Amino acid sequence: MNNYNSFNVLYLYNFSYIIDMVIIAYHCNYKTKLAINSNTTRREDMVEIKNLSKSYNKGTVKAVDNLNLKIERGEIFGFLGPNGAGKTTTIKMMVGLLNPDEGSININGYDMSKNPLEVKQSIGYVPDNHDVYERLTGIEYLNFMADVYRVPKEVRTERMNYFLDLFELRDAASDLIKTYSHGMKQKIVLIGALLHNPALWIMDEPMVGLDPKSSHLLKELMRKHCDEGNTVFFSTHILEVAERLCDRIGIIHKGKLVAIGTMDELRKSDRAESLEKIFLELTEQ
Amino acid sequence: MSPFMSLLKTQLNINFGISALKYRFAVEKKKRFETVLMAISIIIGGGILLAFYSYFLFGVYTIGAQLNQPEIVLVVAILASQIFILIFGMFYLMSAFYFAKDVSILVPLPLKPYEVLGSKFAVVMVNEYLTMLPIIVPAFVIYGIGKGAGLLYWLKSIIIIPFIPIIPLTISALFIIILMRFVNFRKSRDLLTVIGGFLGMIIGIGISVLVQNIPEGKEEEFLIGIIMNRYGMMTYIGKRFPPSVWAARGISGHGIESFKYIVLFIAVSLALSVVLLWLSNRIFYKSLLAGQEVTRKRKTISYDVLSKKYVKSSSPVVSIFMREWKLILRTPVYLLNCLTGIIIGPILLIIFLFTKNMPIGEYASMFLEDPDKVIYVQLVSLAFILYVSGLNTAASTAVSREGQTFWVSKMIPVSAEHQVMAKFFHSYSIACLGALLMAIIFAVSIMPLLTVLPVLILGIIGSVPLTAVNLVFDVMRPKLLWHNPQEAVKQNTNTFFGILASLLILALLFVATIYMFSLGFKNWIVFLVLALIMAVFGIITLAITIAVARKSYERIEI
Numbered sequence: 001m002n003n004y005n006s007f008n009v010l011y012l013y014n015f016s017y018i019i020d021m022v023i024i025a026y027h028c029n030y031k032t033k034l035a036i037n038s039n040t041t042r043r044e045d046m047v048e049i050k051n052l053s054k055s056y057n058k059g060t061v062k063a064v065d066n067l068n069l070k071i072e073r074g075e076i077f078g079f080l081g082p083n084g085a086g087k088t089t090t091i092k093m094m095v096g097l098l099n100p101d102e103g104s105i106n107i108n109g110y111d112m113s114k115n116p117l118e119v120k121q122s123i124g125y126v127p128d129n130h131d132v133y134e135r136l137t138g139i140e141y142l143n144f145m146a147d148v149y150r151v152p153k154e155v156r157t158e159r160m161n162y163f164l165d166l167f168e169l170r171d172a173a174s175d176l177i178k179t180y181s182h183g184m185k186q187k188i189v190l191i192g193a194l195l196h197n198p199a200l201w202i203m204d205e206p207m208v209g210l211d212p213k214s215s216h217l218l219k220e221l222m223r224k225h226c227d228e229g230n231t232v233f234f235s236t237h238i239l240e241v242a243e244r245l246c247d248r249i250g251i252i253h254k255g256k257l258v259a260i261g262t263m264d265e266l267r268k269s270d271r272a273e274s275l276e277k278i279f280l281e282l283t284e285q
Numbered sequence: 286m287s288p289f290m291s292l293l294k295t296q297l298n299i300n301f302g303i304s305a306l307k308y309r310f311a312v313e314k315k316k317r318f319e320t321v322l323m324a325i326s327i328i329i330g331g332g333i334l335l336a337f338y339s340y341f342l343f344g345v346y347t348i349g350a351q352l353n354q355p356e357i358v359l360v361v362a363i364l365a366s367q368i369f370i371l372i373f374g375m376f377y378l379m380s381a382f383y384f385a386k387d388v389s390i391l392v393p394l395p396l397k398p399y400e401v402l403g404s405k406f407a408v409v410m411v412n413e414y415l416t417m418l419p420i421i422v423p424a425f426v427i428y429g430i431g432k433g434a435g436l437l438y439w440l441k442s443i444i445i446i447p448f449i450p451i452i453p454l455t456i457s458a459l460f461i462i463i464l465m466r467f468v469n470f471r472k473s474r475d476l477l478t479v480i481g482g483f484l485g486m487i488i489g490i491g492i493s494v495l496v497q498n499i500p501e502g503k504e505e506e507f508l509i510g511i512i513m514n515r516y517g518m519m520t521y522i523g524k525r526f527p528p529s530v531w532a533a534r535g536i537s538g539h540g541i542e543s544f545k546y547i548v549l550f551i552a553v554s555l556a557l558s559v560v561l562l563w564l565s566n567r568i569f570y571k572s573l574l575a576g577q578e579v580t581r582k583r584k585t586i587s588y589d590v591l592s593k594k595y596v597k598s599s600s601p602v603v604s605i606f607m608r609e610w611k612l613i614l615r616t617p618v619y620l621l622n623c624l625t626g627i628i629i630g631p632i633l634l635i636i637f638l639f640t641k642n643m644p645i646g647e648y649a650s651m652f653l654e655d656p657d658k659v660i661y662v663q664l665v666s667l668a669f670i671l672y673v674s675g676l677n678t679a680a681s682t683a684v685s686r687e688g689q690t691f692w693v694s695k696m697i698p699v700s701a702e703h704q705v706m707a708k709f710f711h712s713y714s715i716a717c718l719g720a721l722l723m724a725i726i727f728a729v730s731i732m733p734l735l736t737v738l739p740v741l742i743l744g745i746i747g748s749v750p751l752t753a754v755n756l757v758f759d760v761m762r763p764k765l766l767w768h769n770p771q772e773a774v775k776q777n778t779n780t781f782f783g784i785l786a787s788l789l790i791l792a793l794l795f796v797a798t799i800y801m802f803s804l805g806f807k808n809w810i811v812f813l814v815l816a817l818i819m820a821v822f823g824i825i826t827l828a829i830t831i832a833v834a835r836k837s838y839e840r841i842e843i
Contacts, residue, residue, distance in 0.1 A: 095695075096695055096696060097692055097842065098842045098843075099840070117699075118698075120697060120698035127692060129689075131688070131689040131690050131692065133612060135611065135616055136611060136612070139586075139596075140608075140611065143595070143596065143598075144604050144605075144608055146598070147599050147600070147601055147603075147604030148604060148605070148697040148698065148699050149698060152598070153597075153598040156596060156598070157591070157596045160591065161588050161591060170585060170586060171585050171586075173586055173591070174584055175583065
């Protein structure tokens with residue numbers, strides 16, 4: 001919480017504070033509730049999804065069908081499923097990009113339908129496509145993300161420098177994002193999502209497009225983040241990564257959760273040795 | 286189907302969005318209405334334009350006939366379309382050949398360079414036919430009917446017309462592929478777009494100035510004057526661009542001479558096409574691939590420099606406001622279309638004030654000499670500023686411009702109200718800058734500073750409701766699905782609704798002003814009441830926009 005206090009002091013001296021005060025007259029009293037997250041002491045599960053459903057094409061295509069899921073703090077959760085199984089739809093509902101037809105999503109103790117801004121402040125989201133502001137420079141994009149997540153200047157300076165070095169983007173930071181390769185865009189979106197040190201990372205296919213070194217670094221970061229009591233939720237098609245990295249795995253097929261548990265639990269219930277075999281058997285029907 | 290034909294078919298399909306249109310009609314039934322509405326408005330708008338143009342051509346024909354040169358109408362039409370194709374074709378071809386995204390798909394395919402270039406060239410040509418036919422056909426019809434031409438004339442026309450764009454377009458293509466062999470414009474793509482946009486704007490304004498300069502009621506004499514001054518106009522034009530004359534003589538002439546011109550015209554067209562295909566086989570891929578190799582000097586930013594120079598902290602609203610400005614200034618299409626208040630407004634104003642045949646400036650000075658009439662000049666100036674402010678495309682495309690990056694706005698912990706307020710401030714700043722620029726022009730040209738000041742203040746107050754009404758439509762139903770930024774601003778119905786709502790507000794203000802004059806209000810009371818009305822409008826429209834924002838952002842899925 002110290003970060004937040006110093007942030008407020010800085011903020012008061014900022015001209016923009018005046019503009020914000022005018023707007024606050026209209027609405028919004030959430031500012032005081034927001035804090036730079038992480039290391040929270042809340043006791044609840046990090047994610048609690050109840051009876052979540054979502055259909056497309058006027059209900060004819062059921063993308064997510066009565067999904068129930070709990071994810072504890074401190075765990076890396078791998079979300080697997082064939083193409084079109086409902087992974088991205090679930091993730092998009094968790095971050096507020098899609099509205100559920102039914103059910104509830106509770107993240108970091110906040111209900112998505114009642115406190116969406118608190119939920120969003122708790123999340124760092126990396127989508128599977130990288131549609132970002134191509135005509136901003138990398139550093140401008142990062143500053144923008146730090147601004148909207150209200151990351152104090154000292155903290156953002158420290159973290160930007162750290163991540164730009166880690167993902168070897170320092171040389172490209174002042175270039176427009178439109179000049180970046182696919183992997184570089186992936187990295188800048190990733191850094192943007194992690195700047196505010198969110199308690200929950202939600203990542204849709206985060207390894208796609210990353211070079212082996214960056215992919216390795218990301219996996220290490222995920223582990224470290226969870227060891228500090230935070231949570232990572234990610235979808236992937238790379239079963240080896242899920243098998244080695246995840247504390248628990250959920251497999252979704254045709255919108256329904258068909259299996260969930262640790263690798264050992266999955267092996268026992270399916271009597272198969274590798275995750276690949278378990279996955280193929282569960283998603284064959 | 287041969288690979289070339291298959292390629293051509295696919296390129297045409299993509300160019301005209303045939304599959305997308307079929308899909309829209311078969312699956313997205315809700316959007317049928319929009320497509321049909323757009324088609325109807327294009328037909329009506331195009332029809333009106335065509336009627337005016339045909340009327341003009343008829344004038345040219347009549348004068349030509351008086352001078353015993355009736356074929357001038359053909360030369361004018363052919364020349365106009367060919368010059369148009371020569372200039373604009375260059376930009377189309379440049380983007381089709383060198384900036385198209387499908388290059389990376391096509392180059393690795395087992396196709397010859399001339400097949401790739403040929404298919405792209407053909408697509409541009411089909412587009413050119415669509416632009417050219419409305420220019421050419423009325424002239425051919427007017428001449429044919431006017432002269433009571435026989436079957437041979439119509440037959441020759443049908444043969445000649447398809448060849449008309451070939452010569453200018455091949456010349457453009459040859460120029461471009463040779464130029465691109467030596468100069469890499471890839472880096473300057475944005476600059477080229479801006480130059481192209483300004484060129485279009487200047488030509489548009491130039492034509493309107495030219496039309497304004499034609500003395501009213503003396504159009505015929507004016508045309509005769511031009512044609513007489515250029516004695517033997519056909520020869521004159523022929524010296525500049527002979528193919529237009531060959532085509533015209535080929536059609537309007539008789540016997541062997543006419544036949545000679547037709548053969549000459551077609552033979553030159555075909556020869557140039559062969560040269561283009563031959564040359565493209567030799568250098569097209571070289572210049573294309575040379576363009577792909579963009580080297581970039583990456584600049585390393587040290588820890589200290591990054592911390593001191595680059596890391597900046599602002600509130601979310603200010604940060605979104607700055608993001609909007611950066612994206613508009615760095616995207617050529619947005620720059621040209623969204624800064625109407627700053628660019629088009631002042632340019633139009635200068636034209637109005639300084640065009641010889643529209644002595645607005647003189648009228649204004651006359652009114653300004655009489656203290657009782659100063660207010661009329663002030664109100665007209667205010668109306669102009671507010672009118673330009675009402676054409677605020679930045680506001681009426683504010684959310685649409687985000688396109689597929691809208692996921693960021695949905696995901697960040699900043700309320701929809703804050704985000705839309707930032708967008709309002711951004712569009713409003715454009716309106717205010719425009720008002721300021723126009724006020725400066727007024728102050729420099731016709732009015733003393735103190736007379737302009739109330740106009741500027743009222744303009745700034747009045748821009749609040751005008752910006753808000755433009756914004757609210759786009760907040761309500763933004764167009765987020767687009768592949769090219771052009772679609773977000775140029776094919777966005779919200780701009781139309783925004784302008785309509787702005788005109789409504791202006792009409793209400795006009796009625797209120799007239800009413801106040803009829804009641805004999807003093808000048809300062811008129812200003813005060815106008816300011817009050819606009820302020821109230823501003824508060825109401827802004828409150829509605831903010832209220833709509835929350836619901837709309839919640840509803841939109843991406």
